[in-house]
Amino acid sequence: xxxxxxxxxxxxxxxxxxxxxxxxxxxxxxxxxxxxxxxxxxxxxxxxxxxxxxxxxxxxxxxxxxxxxxxxxxxxxxxxxxxxxxxxxxxxxxxxxxxxxxxxxxxxxxxxxxxxxxxxxxxxxxxxxxxxxxxxxxxxxxxxxxxxxxxxxxxxxxxxxxxxxxxxxxxxxxxxxxxxxxxxxxxxxxxxxxxxxxxxxxxxxxxxxxxxxxxxxxxxxxxxxxxxxxxxxxxxxxxxxxxxxxxxxxxxxxxxxxxxxxxxxxxxxxxxxxxxxxxxxxxxxxxxxxxxxxxxxxxxxxxxxxxxxxxxxxxxxxxxxxxxxxxxxxxxxxxxxxxxxxxxxxxxxxxxxxxxxxxxxxxxxxxxxxxxxxxxxxxxxxxxxxxxxxxxxxxxxxxxxxxxxxxxxxxxxxxxxxxxxxxxxxxxxxxxxxxxxxxxxxxxxxxxxxxxxxxxxxxxxxxxxxxxxxxxxxxxxxxxxxxxxxxxxxxxxxxxxxxxxxxxxxxxxxxxxxxxxxxxxxxxxxxxxxxxxxxxxxxxxxxxxxxxxxxxxxxxxxxxxxxxxxxxxxxxxxxxxxx
Amino acid sequence: xxxxxxxxxxxxxxxxxxxxxxxxxxxxxxxxxxxxxxxxxxxxxxxxxxxxxxxxxxxxxxxxxxxxxxxxxxxxxxxxxxxxxxxxxxxxxxxxxxxxxxxxxxxxxxxxxxxxxxxx
Numbered sequence: 001x002x003x004x005x006x007x008x009x010x011x012x013x014x015x016x017x018x019x020x021x022x023x024x025x026x027x028x029x030x031x032x033x034x035x036x037x038x039x040x041x042x043x044x045x046x047x048x049x050x051x052x053x054x055x056x057x058x059x060x061x062x063x064x065x066x067x068x069x070x071x072x073x074x075x076x077x078x079x080x081x082x083x084x085x086x087x088x089x090x091x092x093x094x095x096x097x098x099x100x101x102x103x104x105x106x107x108x109x110x111x112x113x114x115x116x117x118x119x120x121x122x123x124x125x126x127x128x129x130x131x132x133x134x135x136x137x138x139x140x141x142x143x144x145x146x147x148x149x150x151x152x153x154x155x156x157x158x159x160x161x162x163x164x165x166x167x168x169x170x171x172x173x174x175x176x177x178x179x180x181x182x183x184x185x186x187x188x189x190x191x192x193x194x195x196x197x198x199x200x201x202x203x204x205x206x207x208x209x210x211x212x213x214x215x216x217x218x219x220x221x222x223x224x225x226x227x228x229x230x231x232x233x234x235x236x237x238x239x240x241x242x243x244x245x246x247x248x249x250x251x252x253x254x255x256x257x258x259x260x261x262x263x264x265x266x267x268x269x270x271x272x273x274x275x276x277x278x279x280x281x282x283x284x285x286x287x288x289x290x291x292x293x294x295x296x297x298x299x300x301x302x303x304x305x306x307x308x309x310x311x312x313x314x315x316x317x318x319x320x321x322x323x324x325x326x327x328x329x330x331x332x333x334x335x336x337x338x339x340x341x342x343x344x345x346x347x348x349x350x351x352x353x354x355x356x357x358x359x360x361x362x363x364x365x366x367x368x369x370x371x372x373x374x375x376x377x378x379x380x381x382x383x384x385x386x387x388x389x390x391x392x393x394x395x396x397x398x399x400x401x402x403x404x405x406x407x408x409x410x411x412x413x414x415x416x417x418x419x420x421x422x423x424x425x426x427x428x429x430x431x432x433x434x435x436x437x438x439x440x441x442x443x444x445x446x447x448x449x450x451x452x453x454x455x456x457x458x459x460x461x462x463x464x465x466x467x468x469x470x471x472x473x474x475x476x477x478x479x480x481x482x483x484x485x486x487x488x489x490x491x492x493x494x495x496x497x498x499x500x501x502x503x504x505x506x507x508x509x510x511x512x513x514x515x516x517x518x519x520x521x522x523x524x525x526x527x528x529x530x531x532x533x534x535x536x537x538x539x540x541x542x543x544x545x546x547x548x549x550x551x552x553x554x555x556x557x558x559x560x561x562x563x564x565x566x567x568x569x570x571x572x573x574x575x576x577x578x579x
Numbered sequence: 580x581x582x583x584x585x586x587x588x589x590x591x592x593x594x595x596x597x598x599x600x601x602x603x604x605x606x607x608x609x610x611x612x613x614x615x616x617x618x619x620x621x622x623x624x625x626x627x628x629x630x631x632x633x634x635x636x637x638x639x640x641x642x643x644x645x646x647x648x649x650x651x652x653x654x655x656x657x658x659x660x661x662x663x664x665x666x667x668x669x670x671x672x673x674x675x676x677x678x679x680x681x682x683x684x685x686x687x688x689x690x691x692x693x694x695x696x697x698x699x
Binding site: 363366367368369370371372373374375376377378397400401404408411519520523526 | 591593594597600601635640642643646662663664681682683684685
């Protein structure tokens with residue numbers, strides 16, 4: 001075949017849409033056949049940037065041996081060619097029997113028969129993609145024209161490799177971008193944290209071909225049942241290594257790797273495992289750690305720099321997005337809690353009015369009952385009745401007593417003595433109450449002014465009861481102002497009787513309390529309202545007394561009233577560590 | 580020896596009547612008032628060893644009357660007697676000497692009265 005035809009054929013193959021290995025191998029076959037070579041082998045970079053033979057002509061016998069070796073750039077003859085990027089041609093006369101890269105014991109007896117050796121770099125003008133080596137047992141020398149021909153062919157093969165590399169890297173980049181975009185979508189969504197991490201695990205594992213991805217959250221502020229979310233399965237024998245790696249990553253605040261750790265499999269051949277662990281850092285605080293692991297046998301699971309770069313990118317994404325998710329989830333919690341509080345309050349209000357009604361009825365019944373029972377007893381005492389009549393009176397007395405017991409039980413139940421102690425942030429508590437009133441249309445003309453101490457310590461109290469006290473006071477203020485005016489709510493930390501305490505004051509502009517009434521306002525049944533029960537402040541007072549606190553009133557005649565609620569911190573404080 | 584004088588204050592006629600009958604049987608001399616104002620007037624007019632006072636009454640309620648009576652004479656024995664059991668725990672913050680929950684069984688009231696009179 002003429003050189004022009006040969007080149008034509010090679011270009012045709014190189015532009016065909018065959019798979020890359022078939023294309024290059026076909027070219028190598030043609031070279032071997034047309035130019036009398038026994039071996040035509042192409043070395044390319046492997047994932048460690050080392051040269052290893054990847055393509056060969058069909059009849060090659062050296063490939064089997066050579067493919068077990070890998071050499072660095074500059075190492076041996078092949079490495080040297082890669083470094084210098086200059087072709088080199090040897091005939092048997094020019095070289096020692098063993099040389100360069102071919103200095104491998106297994107090659108003894110295999111290469112002696114060759115008479116010429118040709119090595120050419122596969123390169124465009126800026127990058128080297130590999131090295132082509134050709135040996136011939138029949139050719140004594142290489143002509144210059146053949147050397148040129150080989151150089152041209154090498155450029156063509158280099159071109160194929162370049163195109164392939166470009167394709168692979170853009171594919172990879174696209175998949176990276178796809179992964180990141182998928183993550184971005186996930187992180188900006190409203191998904192709850194638990195599902196978020198499960199999905200992150202899935203995406204990362206898919207992107208990196210990992211056998212497992214495990215995310216451990218260090219931060220307690222998420223209400224997690226699980227502190228570890230794992231996609232895939234961690235071999236029990238590997239678990240210790242995962243834990244150690246995570247610990248290192250958290251302590252050092254940077255990514256750590258465990259490479260090619262051999263996991264003993266008993267009789268079976270050991271598994272080669274690599275792991276990569278990187279902390280998730282938010283505001284200089286480690287909030288979690290993500291660990292990716294895989295085995296060599298898993299196709300393509302390699303934690304090369306480019307992959308680590310991807311993982312780090314992902315972690316950055318997670319950190320940013322995570323804060324967003326956290327905010328979202330906190331917001332959702334707050335809204336949910338508010339809704340619940342509102343529901344509870346409505347329920348309670350219903351129950352309270354029902355309770356009040358029941359209590360009123362019970363009390364109304366009680367007096368006649370006392371009278372009936374009392375006189376029945378007198379009857380039994382006074383009159384000498386015969387046996388039957390005695391029994392009748394006895395029955396009346398017993399039934400009255402039974403009714404009294406029932407009434408007392410009802411009253412006991414209605415008055416809600418059961419208190420529960422919870423951690424309470426008074427500012428939040430007040431906000432929740434105000435939120436409720438804000439939705440009441442008749443409160444439109446009430447201006448509410450808040451003077452809040454943001455550093456108020458939390459206390460332990462029965463939140464529902466405390467809310468009842470403030471709601472009662474707010475309703476009183478509203479009624480005193482006939483629906484128009486200003487209510488000032490102030491929270492502060494102060495001292496009462498030498499004890500640190502928390503004070504909430506509610507001031508209205510309702511003109512103040514009549515001086516003749518001021519001493520009686522806490523008395524049960526005392527009321528200035530047309531339809532009041534007179535129980536509101538009395539019950540409020542009892543609730544605050546149960547909390548070892550106190551209610552005080554400051555009356556500004558003609559202006560308004562301030563109610564101060566003092567709750568001692570000592571008995572009601574909780575430790576900060578809860579937060 | 581003069582009989583022990585007790586003032587029964589309650590807005591319900593029949594309760595007053597019941598208390599009067601029962602307490603007279605115990606040997607006390609009973610007078611009655613149907614609200615706070617009336618009670619104060621009676622106290623101003625004559626001396627009582629003890630007052631049994633209902634809380635919820637029209638006009639002047641029992642607690643207001645209690646405070647006023649105690650202001651006039653802090654040693655005046657007053658037993659609050661109400662159908663409301665709930666306020667029994669609050670009674671310590673008031674100036675009454677005892678709190679009895681109203682019941683058809685009057686023995687608790689009688690005992691409380693007896694004890695208070697014995698101590699004082």
